[in-house]
Amino acid sequence: MKPIISILCVALLLGFTAEGKNISTRLKPEKTVAVQKKGKKRITEGQKTPYQKVADKLTFMAYDKKASSDKETFFVDNGSETTISNLKLEISYFTTKGKLIHRRVVDIYQTFPGLETRKVDISSWDKQKSFHFINSVPSTKGSTAYTVKFKVISFDEE
Numbered sequence: 141m142k143p144i145i146s147i148l149c150v151a152l153l154l155g156f157t158a159e160g161k162n163i164s165t166r167l168k169p170e171k172t173v174a175v176q177k178k179g180k181k182r183i184t185e186g187q188k189t190p191y192q193k194v195a196d197k198l199t200f201m202a203y204d205k206k207a208s209s210d211k212e213t214f215f216v217d218n219g220s221e222t223t224i225s226n227l228k229l230e231i232s233y234f235t236t237k238g239k240l241i242h243r244r245v246v247d248i249y250q251t252f253p254g255l256e257t258r259k260v261d262i263s264s265w266d267k268q269k270s271f272h273f274i275n276s277v278p279s280t281k282g283s284t285a286y287t288v289k290f291k292v293i294s295f296d297e298e
Contacts, residue, residue, distance in 0.1 A: 180225070184294040194220045195292040198252075203288055205264060207272035207279035212264050221254040228293040233265065233286050236274060241286060245293065 183190050197219035205212040218224060226249055233242040242265050252258050272278045274285040 180296040180298055182294060183224075183297050185292070190297065191292075194218075194222050194224060194295065194297065198292055200290040203273060204276050205266070205271075205273045206277040207269055207283035208277075210264050210267075210269070212262050212273075213259065215257050215259050216248075216252055217257040218252040218254055223251065223253045223298040224295040225249070225251040225298060226294075226296040227252065228295065230291040230293055231265075232289045232291070233271075234289065236285050236287065241271075251298070 183194065185191055199217040199219060201215050201217060203212070203214040226247065228245065228247050230243065230245050232240060234240055244265055246262055248260055248262070250258060250260065270283050271286050272283045274287050278285065
């Protein structure tokens, strides 16, 4: 019994020393700063000429979202000669009668080479799976058709 009490007393004494208080078993998260890669230039809507040079030549096509799907798929055709990446889009969702039902901003961390087309998959805004794109497969239980509109907010020019 005496050895156990002695061990507990030593443990308590060590726990209350200055050294014992400074010991931390939790790791602190590293601080990260968004750093733009060398050779890239962020282009936004406010920069009229460089923005329009590329944004006006981006075409969004073959959009698809079935009622049963938890993702949205579409293609981005970069009709400009400029390679871009980190595309930020505003996607607006409308009823077939034109009423806005949802709007969101998405970041697409892909590279879109000049004069090429790339497929994009993003998670769906429709978590309940009760909507379907007007040209896609509706739900057998009933779902609401919608249309989409894309607006380019910004991108990185390589």
